[in-house]
Amino acid sequence: MTSTLLKRLGVALATIFGASIFTFVLLRKVPGDPARAIAGDTATEETVAALRQSMGLDDNLFVQYGNYMGSLLRGDFGFSYSTGNSVGTLLGQRLPATLELGLLSVIIAIVAAVLAASFAVYSRRRWPDQAVRAASSLAMGSPPFWIALLALMVFSIQLGIFPGPEGRLSPGMLKPPNITGMFTVDSLLAGQWGTFANAAWHLILPAAIVTLGPFAFLSRLYRNQLRGTLRETFVAVSRSHGLRRLPVYNRHVAPHGLLSLLPAASLLFADLLAGSLLVEKVFGWPGIGSMTADAIIQKDFAVVQAVLLLAAVLYVVVSLLADLLMTAADPRTRVGAR
Amino acid sequence: MNIENATPLLRVEKLNKSYAKGIGNRHRTQILRDVSFELRRGQTLGLVGESGSGKSTTAACVMGLTDADSGLIEFDGVNLTTLSKPEMRRMRRRIQMVFQDPNGSLDPRFTVADLVEEPLIVHGVKDPAERSRRVSEVLDRVGISVKQAERYPFAFSGGQRQRIAIARALVLNPDLVVLDEPVSALDVSIQAQVLNLLSELQDELGLTYLFIVHDLAVARLMSHHIAVMNAGEIVEAGPSADVFENTTHPYTRALLDAVPGAHRRSAQQRTAQQGTTAALAAAGMADALEGK
Amino acid sequence: MQSNSLSLPAPRVAGDGGPDAERHDPVLSVRGLRTDFVTAVGTVHAVRDVSFDLRKGQRLAIVGESGSGKSAMAMSLMGLVPPPGHVAGGSVKLNGTEIVGLDDAGISKVRGKDIGLVFQDPMAALDPLKTIGSQFVETIRVHQDVSVKAARKMAADLLGEVGVNDAARRLSDYPHQYSGGMRQRVLIAMAIANDPSVVVADEPTTALDVTTQAQVLDLLAKICDERGNALVLITHNLGIVEELCDSVNVMYAGRFVECTSTEALFASPGHPYSKALLDCVIDPATARRGALPAIPGSPPDLSVDEPGCPFAPRCPIGRDQERCAVERPQPRTLSNGAVVRCHFAYDTQGETA
Incomplete structure (x- = not known):
């Protein structure tokens, strides 16, 4: 058990190391000179060359990578020239907004997918299953960026139900006291009901759109798992003992389905990340996603690199946790055979 | 007995294999313990035992599908355990295998003719006319018409599929055929058809069979020699009739007694069998009885 | 529908001193049962007009090959019946109660309480995520209004009865143990x-090794003897x-x-198929290598029902009879009491009637 744990930890560290090299090399090989971008179009060749040297861009890649990792370990993520802040500070400012959006989206996705798939599989009629499959295909097939624009046009501009792309609060609204950085949570903790309502009102539309991809993926997966479990012999055995459909479903079918969702957690995370990047941009949501989108356009590679690495680390941590949880929850791996 | 029978086609000596229980655990489970036997050309050796015996694994070692920890596997005078990969590949066409589940071993996307032809292509028979001649010859031999062979495996019944699997094994003219429970997935009425076919083929082609089987009646009927395995060891071996009529090992006795309906057991016989079970338990073989 | 009643000859159990009334009321009575599987390529009629009675203490074998x-x-x-299958007609009465057509609530009251089922593959038949104890307690409490503690005690007793050592402790184990x-x-x-x-056992030992199989069969026999339930063994x-x-x-x-008694079947099978099946059993004393009696051909396609x-x-x-190709044989009784569906069944001394 401990040896398996150590092995997985080793694999996780190796993955992060690989990801750091990959992002580093990738960003240095894409066309475009970051020094020129910083200095501006009007700067002379000498200025640019001096800047290149001061940024260490003239060193060979190994030295550059060594320097980069060295500062990373010291907690220095580099400097964002386009905003004039250290990347660490930027991440600290932006992370809560993304976390708030991401967490809500994940919760919606899981609850909606589990409910929809359960209903589709449990129902004796065919239409719920067909409806869930259609919804999931639709959600999977539509690009979140396009859906975000469409939703803004319909719900905000045409119908006026939801706010426009103005970020997390209406202009002029005061931020709640900073506790977690997530406005809905902080306003609740401070008892500021008006701020809570406003923050939630701003959160709903982007969260609903970010949720589409994960929902499509999860509902399809959960439905297939449930259907597979329903065909298992032990389900028929429980029925033969006189258990009715619902108890069999709750006690013997659903637990297997839920357990099988765990390995999908890392994929879900990747899905979420990709979805939030452009959706944040469209809604003017001041999170990591919109920051990254801006940084890519500005060739602010210190930011892009930090975000990519952060994503890789989170991805690895999420899959590791899911793995461990899976091992702990399944008696076949938890308790040895007699 | 002619001269060919004097040297064995297959000789297995002191085969050992074990695997570690989990990572970092120093306890190893012994799956094979000093397994030794000889198999003469044109004969059948029945390897009998329960699951986990x-x-x-012995069959897999002979097929080169898994490596033994130690021991000798000599085929036609050549030690298989020391062969290089390409040498083993060439040797492989002389040793073929028929599996228990004909559905699992036949790819449903190919026609029967393609499936039977495939081993010829793999082993480098270049001439298409030669290939198709050999395919139709072997299909005819197992009782599948050339016309039927244009169909896909799912169009055939279980017994016919096992015939196809046999044809696939025989198309390379092997010397040794490893039969891994070839009839245990088949219905009794079909079992006999396939067993008869296997006997006929052996007599006509002089094939040598290593017959993995749990059904004692089938083992006795088909085999010249029997080796009874339990917990990785051969506990009793000898000519078929001897093993079944003058059983010496209590495990073989227990196996024979356990066959249902071999005779209407009277209360006395039943007690006698419980006696055997008790003796086995005393001999530390209760695990074997429970199939652990 | 014609003549559904392919009833069994009265069991001739020696020394059975039980009251006659028990013999007359079958615990299980099946009439004209039909089960279909509707697939894209056609409807498979898996069970076609099956009727039989089962009396208390009777042990009935249903013998057939795969696809029968x-x-x-x-x-x-x-x-x-798993989907896409369904009971298409007929009646199944358990202790006088009709169960065909019952809703989920109705049939759940019957399952486990009036009729129990033992499945073929014990490795897949228990929920791997739940302990044996929790699954057992659940099974007991479906039909009996007892506390969890009392149910656990009952479960331990039952496990002991079927030969699980140290039953009380092993309740906390998981199936894979x-x-x-x-x-x-x-x-x-x-x-x-x-x-x-009624206990129905569907190939209860097929997945087990031969020595284990013998033990499980002995156990089934013991249980039926002691509890007096009827057994249907597939x-x-x-x-x-x-x-x-x-x-x-x-x-x-x-x-x-x-449909016959075991004794009569082994002494003088009436139907040519029964006889052929018996001939296929390898008898080491007489069987000759390469010349085993086999049944030629393969079982028929169940999606068509030819005349x-x-x-x-x-x-x-x-094979050579015109009548067998065109006319479906109806049940008839032979001189030894066996009921067969065959125009040319072997009667008593192996002659065809």
């Missing part, structure tokens, strides 16, 4:  | 936990029939082709  | 419909029939008795034979013992214990009057193994059952229904292509006898193409008698 090591009979399938 | 025997497992579909077992599932129909439980109302557990039990061997195959032990799991089948657990499943038998669960199937009888609510004292059903099997393809005639050796098991001989050992365990007093009567046999031989099934072919969804119908019973011979004649379905066994005719493979039958040593019917």
Whole structure:
């Protein structure tokens, strides 16, 4: 058990190391000179060359990578020239907004997918299953960026139900006291009901759109798992003992389905990340996603690199946790055979 | 007995195999313990035992599908355990295998003719006319018409599929055929058809069979020699009739007694069998009885 | 529908001093049962017009090959035919109560309480995420209003009864901690936990090794003796029939082709299919290598129901008979009491009638 744990930890560290090299090399090989971008179009060749040297861009890649990792370990993520802040500070400012959006989206996705798939599989009629499959295909097939624009046009501009792309609060609204950085949570903790309502009102539309991809993926997966479990012999055995459909479903079918969702957690995370990047941009949501989108356009590679690495680390941590949880929850791996 | 029978086609000596229980655990489970036997050309050796006895692992070692920890596997005078990969590949066409589940071993996307032809292509028979001649010859031999062979495996019944699997094994003219429970997935009425076919083929082509089987009646009927395996060891071996009529080992006795309906057991016989079970338990073989 | 009543000859149990009334009221009565599987390529009629009675204490074997419909029939008795299958007609009465057409609530009251089922594959028949104890307690409490603690005590007692050592402690174990034979013992214990009057066992030992198989069969026999429940044993193994059952229904292509006592079947099989099946059992004393009696051809396609006898193409008698190809044989009684569906059945001394 401990040896398996150590092995997985080793694999996780190796993955992060690989990801750091990959992002580093990738960003240095894409066309475009970051020094020129910083200095501006009007700067002379000498200025640019001096800047290149001061940024260490003239060193060979190994030295550059060594320097980069060295500062990373010291907690220095580099400097964002386009905003004039250290990347660490930027991440600290932006992370809560993304976390708030991401967490809500994940919760919606899981609850909606589990409910929809359960209903589709449990129902004796065919239409719920067909409806869930259609919804999931639709959600999977539509690009979140396009859906975000469409939703803004319909719900905000045409119908006026939801706010426009103005970020997390209406202009002029005061931020709640900073506790977690997530406005809905902080306003609740401070008892500021008006701020809570406003923050939630701003959160709903982007969260609903970010949720589409994960929902499509999860509902399809959960439905297939449930259907597979329903065909298992032990389900028929429980029925033969006189258990009715619902108890069999709750006690013997659903637990297997839920357990099988765990390995999908890392994929879900990747899905979420990709979805939030452009959706944040469209809604003017001041999170990591919109920051990254801006940084890519500005060739602010210190930011892009930090975000990519952060994503890789989170991805690895999420899959590791899911793995461990899976091992702990399944008696076949938890308790040895007699 | 002619001269060919004097040297064995297959000789297995002191085969050992074990695997570690989990990572970092120093306890190793012994799956094969000093397994030794000889198999003469044109004969059948029945390898009998329950699940976990090591009979399938022995077959896998002979087929080169898994490596033994130690021991000798000599085929036609050549030590298979020391062969290089390409040498083993060439040797492989002389040793073929028929599996228990004909559905699992036949790819449903190919026609029967393609499936039977495939081993010829793999082993480098270049001439298409030659290939198709050999395919139709072997299909005819197992009782599948050339016309039927244009169909896909799912169009055939279980017994016919096992015939196709046999044809696929025989198309390369092997010397040794490893039969891994070839009839245990078939219905009794079909079992006999396939067993008869296997006997006929052996007599006509002089094939040598290593027959992995749990059904004692089938083993006795088909085999010249029997080796009874339990917990990785051969506990009793000898000519078929001897093993079944003058059983010496209590495990073989227990196996024979356990066959249902071999005779209407009277209360006395039943007690006698419980006696055997008790003796086995005393001999520390209760695990074997429970199939652990 | 014509003549559904392919009833069994009265069991001739020696020394049975039980009251006559018990003999007359069958615990299980099946009439004209039909089960279909609707697939994209056509409807498979797996069970076609099956009728039989089962009396208290009787041990009936249903013998047939794969595709004969025997497992579909077992599932129909439980109302557990898996989709796309369904019971298409007929009646199944348990202790006088009709169960065909009951809703989920109705049939759940019957399952486990009046009729119990033992499945073929013990390795897949227990929920791997739950302990044996919790699954057992659940099974008991479906039908009995007892506390969890009391149910656990009952479960431990039952496990002890079926031969699980140290039962109270092993309740906390998970299924993967039990061997195959032990799991089948657990499943038998669960199937009888609510004292059903009928136990259906669908190939209960096919997945087990031969020595384990013998132990499980002995256990089934012991349970039936002690509790007096009736047993329906679905099997393809005639050796098991001989050992365990007093009567046999031989099934072919969804119908019973011979209903008889075990003794009569082994002494003088009436239907050519029964005889052919018996001939296929390898007898080491007489069998000759390469010349085993086999049944030529393969079982018929169950999606079509042709007019004649379905066994005719493979039958040593019917192959050449015009009548067997066009006219479906109706049940008739032979001189030894066996009921067969055959125009040319062997009667008593092996002559054709």
